[in-house]
Amino acid sequence: MLLIPCPWCGPREDDEFTFGGEADIPRPADPDALTDEQWADYLFMRDNRRGRHREQWCHTAGCRRWFIVERDTVTNEILGASTYGNSS
Amino acid sequence: MSQPFRLTQGGRIHRDEPLQFTFDGRPIDAFRGDTVASALLANGVTLVGRSFKYHRPRGIVSAGAEDPNAFVQLGRGARTLPNRLATVTPATPGLEVRHVNAWPSLDFDLMSAFGLAAPFIPAGFYYKTLMWPRRFWPLYEHFLRHAAGLGHAPDAPDPDRYDHVHAHCDVLVVGAGAAGLAAARAAAQTGARVIVADEQAKFGGGLLSTSERVDGLPAPQWADAATAQLSSASDVTLLPNTTAFGLYESNLVLLAERLHTDQPDNAGAESGARVWRVLPRQIVLATGAHERPLLFANNDRPGVMLAGAISTYVNRYAVVTGSRAVLFTNNDSAYRTALDLVEAEVPVAAIADVRVDPDGILPAQTRAQGIPIHTGAVVVQAHGRGRLAAAELCSLDGAPLGTVECDLLGVSGGFAPALHLHAQAGAPMTWNPQIAAFAPQPSHDIHPAGAVTGQLDLASALRQGTAAGAAAAAAAGCSNGHTPAAPQAAETPTSDLKPYWLPPGDLARTKPQFVDVHEDVTLDDLRLSLREGFESIEHVKRYTTLGMGPDQGKLANPLATGVIAELLGRDPASVGTPRHRPAYSPVSLGAIAGRHIGELADPVRVTPMQDWHESAGTRFENVGQWRRAWYYPHPGESMHEAVARECLAVRHRVGILDYSTLGKIEVTGPDAGEFLDRVYTNAWKRLRPGRCRYGLMLGKDGMIFDDGVTARLDHQRYLMFTSTANAAPVLAWLEQWLQTEWTDLRVYLTSVSEHWSNIALAGPRSREVLAAAGTDIPLAREDFPFMTFREGTVAGVPARVFRISFSGELSYEINVPADRARHVWEALFDAGRSFGITPYGTETMHVLRAEKGFIIVGQETDGSVTPEDVGLGRLLSRRKDFLGKRSLSRPDSVRPDRKQLVGLLTDDPAQVLPEGGHVVDAPGRRRPLPMRGHVTSSYFSPVLGRSIALAMVAGGRAALGERLYVATLDDDRWLPARSCHPVFYDPQGARQHV
Numbered sequence A: 001m002l003l004i005p006c007p008w009c010g011p012r013e014d015d016e017f018t019f020g021g022e023a024d025i026p027r028p029a030d031p032d033a034l035t036d037e038q039w040a041d042y043l044f045m046r047d048n049r050r051g052r053h054r055e056q057w058c059h060t061a062g063c064r065r066w067f068i069v070e071r072d073t074v075t076n077e078i079l080g081a082s083t084y085g086n087s088s
Numbered sequence B: 001m002s003q004p005f006r007l008t009q010g011g012r013i014h015r016d017e018p019l020q021f022t023f024d025g026r027p028i029d030a031f032r033g034d035t036v037a038s039a040l041l042a043n044g045v046t047l048v049g050r051s052f053k054y055h056r057p058r059g060i061v062s063a064g065a066e067d068p069n070a071f072v073q074l075g076r077g078a079r080t081l082p083n084r085l086a087t088v089t090p091a092t093p094g095l096e097v098r099h100v101n102a103w104p105s106l107d108f109d110l111m112s113a114f115g116l117a118a119p120f121i122p123a124g125f126y127y128k129t130l131m132w133p134r135r136f137w138p139l140y141e142h143f144l145r146h147a148a149g150l151g152h153a154p155d156a157p158d159p160d161r162y163d164h165v166h167a168h169c170d171v172l173v174v175g176a177g178a179a180g181l182a183a184a185r186a187a188a189q190t191g192a193r194v195i196v197a198d199e200q201a202k203f204g205g206g207l208l209s210t211s212e213r214v215d216g217l218p219a220p221q222w223a224d225a226a227t228a229q230l231s232s233a234s235d236v237t238l239l240p241n242t243t244a245f246g247l248y249e250s251n252l253v254l255l256a257e258r259l260h261t262d263q264p265d266n267a268g269a270e271s272g273a274r275v276w277r278v279l280p281r282q283i284v285l286a287t288g289a290h291e292r293p294l295l296f297a298n299n300d301r302p303g304v305m306l307a308g309a310i311s312t313y314v315n316r317y318a319v320v321t322g323s324r325a326v327l328f329t330n331n332d333s334a335y336r337t338a339l340d341l342v343e344a345e346v347p348v349a350a351i352a353d354v355r356v357d358p359d360g361i362l363p364a365q366t367r368a369q370g371i372p373i374h375t376g377a378v379v380v381q382a383h384g385r386g387r388l389a390a391a392e393l394c395s396l397d398g399a400p401l402g403t404v405e406c407d408l409l410g411v412s413g414g415f416a417p418a419l420h421l422h423a424q425a426g427a428p429m430t431w432n433p434q435i436a437a438f439a440p441q442p443s444h445d446i447h448p449a450g451a452v453t454g455q456l457d458l459a460s461a462l463r464q465g466t467a468a469g470a471a472a473a474a475a476a477g478c479s480n481g482h483t484p485a486a487p488q489a490a491e492t493p494t495s496d497l498k499p500y501w502l503p504p505g506d507l508a509r510t511k512p513q514f515v516d517v518h519e520d521v522t523l524d525d526l527r528l529s530l531r532e533g534f535e536s537i538e539h540v541k542r543y544t545t546l547g548m549g550p551d552q553g554k555l556a557n558p559l560a561t562g563v564i565a566e567l568l569g570r571d572p573a574s575v576g577t578p579r580h581r582p583a584y585s586p587v588s589l590g591a592i593a594g595r596h597i598g599e600l601a602d603p604v605r606v607t608p609m610q611d612w613h614e615s616a617g618t619r620f621e622n623v624g625q626w627r628r629a630w631y632y633p634h635p636g637e638s639m640h641e642a643v644a645r646e647c648l649a650v651r652h653r654v655g656i657l658d659y660s661t662l663g664k665i666e667v668t669g670p671d672a673g674e675f676l677d678r679v680y681t682n683a684w685k686r687l688r689p690g691r692c693r694y695g696l697m698l699g700k701d702g703m704i705f706d707d708g709v710t711a712r713l714d715h716q717r718y719l720m721f722t723s724t725a726n727a728a729p730v731l732a733w734l735e736q737w738l739q740t741e742w743t744d745l746r747v748y749l750t751s752v753s754e755h756w757s758n759i760a761l762a763g764p765r766s767r768e769v770l771a772a773a774g775t776d777i778p779l780a781r782e783d784f785p786f787m788t789f790r791e792g793t794v795a796g797v798p799a800r801v802f803r804i805s806f807s808g809e810l811s812y813e814i815n816v817p818a819d820r821a822r823h824v825w826e827a828l829f830d831a832g833r834s835f836g837i838t839p840y841g842t843e844t845m846h847v848l849r850a851e852k853g854f855i856i857v858g859q860e861t862d863g864s865v866t867p868e869d870v871g872l873g874r875l876l877s878r879r880k881d882f883l884g885k886r887s888l889s890r891p892d893s894v895r896p897d898r899k900q901l902v903g904l905l906t907d908d909p910a911q912v913l914p915e916g917g918h919v920v921d922a923p924g925r926r927r928p929l930p931m932r933g934h935v936t937s938s939y940f941s942p943v944l945g946r947s948i949a950l951a952m953v954a955g956g957r958a959a960l961g962e963r964l965y966v967a968t969l970d971d972d973r974w975l976p977a978r979s980c981h982p983v984f985y986d987p988q989g990a991r992q993h994v
Helices: A036-044 B036-042 B110-116 B125-129 B134-147 B178-188 B205-209 B219-232 B307-317 B333-343 B361-368 B420-424 B458-475 B505-509 B523-531 B537-544 B556-568 B589-593 B610-615 B639-652 B672-679 B724-741 B766-773 B818-835 B842-851
Strands: A003-006 A010-013 A018-022 A052-058 A066-072 A078-082 B014-023 B026-032 B071-076 B079-085 B096-099 B163-174 B194-197 B236-239 B242-247 B253-258 B273-285 B289-291 B304-306 B325-329 B348-353 B373-375 B377-383 B390-395 B400-405 B408-412 B415-417 B429-432 B437-440 B446-448 B514-516 B619-623 B626-631 B655-658 B663-668 B692-698 B704-714 B717-722 B748-751 B756-762 B789-794 B797-802 B811-817 B899-906 B918-920 B933-941 B946-954 B963-967 B974-980
Touching (some): A003 A066, A003 A078, A052 B724, A066 B724, B014 B036, B036 B307, B178 B194, B178 B219, B178 B273, B178 B458, B194 B242, B194 B273, B219 B236, B242 B420, B289 B307, B304 B307, B307 B325, B307 B408, B325 B333, B325 B377, B325 B390, B333 B348, B333 B361, B333 B408, B348 B390, B348 B400, B361 B373, B415 B437, B437 B446, B446 B458, B610 B818, B619 B842, B626 B842, B639 B655, B639 B842, B639 B933, B655 B842, B663 B672, B663 B704, B756 B766, B756 B818, B766 B811, B766 B818, B797 B818, B899 B933, B946 B974
Parallel strands (some): B163 B194, B163 B273, B194 B236, B273 B446, B325 B348
Antiparallel strands (some): A003 A010, A018 A052, A066 A078, B071 B079, B071 B096, B242 B253, B253 B273, B348 B377, B390 B400, B429 B437, B619 B626, B655 B756, B692 B704, B756 B811, B789 B797, B963 B974
């Protein structure tokens, strides 16, 4: 079990949250400018990093806000949580 | 019964509170404070079960959770629990106890013939033998199931209630013996929030069965005082009868608390139990140690017990477990048992000590009592049939030392730390040669204390416990600057243990010598496993079933490590121990399930019209968590007849549908139109207020994710309908884009699914019904055309009315506040009577929409279907970007042989195709038969008087009219059909525009 620090609600058990995969993969500004390979890379390819990993979580059963958690994928230690800019 | 083995005084039992329970129907006298095991022993019951494989007679071995034999069935009927340990179950009035593993009875056991056959059923026997001939397997299985029984399940649903508790604390102390109580005291005095759990009914652990003193008090009295002091402290929670059975990631600890164990009316079983999910900041592990058994022939005979258990029964329960004892040891602790037995006036006929020169205080005191001590000596065989009668001794070099008559043989092979919880979490352990066992390594958040560290004496336990409790509290941020003084006990210098695994020379060949008493795994089985190449301890475990019983090999595994090491000539540290896994001891399924059963297993969502539907005799179907009206049969009507009647009513007159379950999301804000433009494939910004539009939502991969109508309520306000099952995923999807990518958009989403009920009127007379029910909305075609919406009142209730249609008929979807919906439903129904209004359910809805070729997301689509695939390419805007657009030009998305939506008309109009049926070009027995596609929807259409089906067929749109076949489960039966355009009824869409 993980104790996830929601930036708005405080630490809560992981069953209140939804995992949203790797963070920092913005949708390309002009998808039509990408080759099929580049677009497939955006759609399907993820790094699956060992160690520090920035990932998206949503406090589904709480405030319903998405935020970013930094987690060590080896130890599952949670190193921090941050909000998205301009998030309202 | 007279309790012939009960001492007249001493012990921690309440002689003034006698009680009676039954064992296999026979009354057993006991006192409050007894366990089931201590009472059985006091009554001279030595046979409590038969062994798992050979059905050898077995007796009680221990006084705790490590016992391999003392599994019993408690209670009866619906309130019965198998696999409870007699050694930790408090004796209570009226308790019904039964043996679990003897067939047909304990005294006469048919299966013990297995014991005679033992040489023929070694480890691996099942793997090698019972697999063939294969046709005999059902026979084997029948026999094995009878043989393998470990108790039986309740014969009716459990009437008791089980709960889950979620708790946090600073320090969790597991085990309330000397170390645990000292730790809890030290932690509590800092103000830390402390939880203390112990599997026994009474706190104190080993303190309750020792004659030593703590801080000048007899140890049991000190335990009572410490417990009382803790229970009066604030922020300290004491949980007796509670087993910590699992330690998981992030130090989540699961505790099973057995409740009401002392209530007389519960037929003995725990009526209710609680599972605690505790997330402590720090853990003090004071779980003690388990005494290790020793190998000799027939070491499973009833009467062979752990030496420490003998002392516990004497000191704590005032029960002597035999009348003449022999002790066999490789360490000092059995000498304490010798002294306890002497005190209880049980003669000790001999002590066999593996060590040549035991020089501790206890051996000296024992020698002074005149007890014969054989040093450098071992027990090599137990004699006696149903019960121990004598022990055969010899010296370490194999010289016979004679046979000593006895009915009690106390063994002690040293102590193995109970590090199960620690090891479950994957925390490191190290081999400690001092005790010849693995011990836990402390970590920053787990603090072992007491016997679990390998330090077995009382003074060390008190010292370590105090230090661990203070350290844990400090690490949890609760220090008050001083560590309390540890309670004091006399130091007892001991001499070292001498590891002893295998009997000397050929004596290691006498049979049978049990390593795992519960699973009937013998020394020979281990040898066989190693000989066949299964040398890793995990392989040995799987090959022999070592440690796989409900006792989890608590006694067997520490012994097996040393035995395997010696057989292989390796260091025990490198042999290791099988992986420890939860649960530490059996936990009832009821406790694990908690309240999540029956109607609370999953929430049930109903609409405000639920009662009306029920009183109309509706059949319901589950759609996600919703209960939806499926169809409304008249008395005597089949489903087919009811659906046909409902369909024709909508096509010819008017029907009424409870469509409240549809997802509804309000999208508001200055950028709402821009937002919809991005998430829907078509254009929204120029939709005028008051108008509705059908939209398709795609995933990033271009595949259809959801569809539905969205209406523009006013300039900055839209109402989006989603499919019933997708309401939550769509909202989550939209929120994710708004919150993580498009944070500049001023858009706000509100789920209003439950606030607005939706009643659909459909059919040519629906306009007249709506008018008759009373509305201030002008209903003429030119005032309120198709795909628009109006606000007003319906039957006196404020309403949003949408002229949209999922049936292809003139239709109004009337949204009213949920708390007024029942009133509006009845008003519409009453107004419709003279027009022949007919309530219809989801089945009719599906038939009507299939006649019109309307897709259902999740039925025609499966996450691999694009808009073009279902013929909705016209909804793809070319002038703007939208989610999924780029994916639609990927090579795979434009393959001409993608599956496409077509209609199917069977040659036989009465033949309804099976949904999911595979579509092929021609029948054949060739495998694999190339598959063209599959049937997605299939119904009998009453208005067309024939069957219709929708299918996804590769390249199907370019070949409309082609001959196809649909496979059935019968290899020789193929259903011929022709493909067609997927709109079967009113292809021009004239009926919905009237």
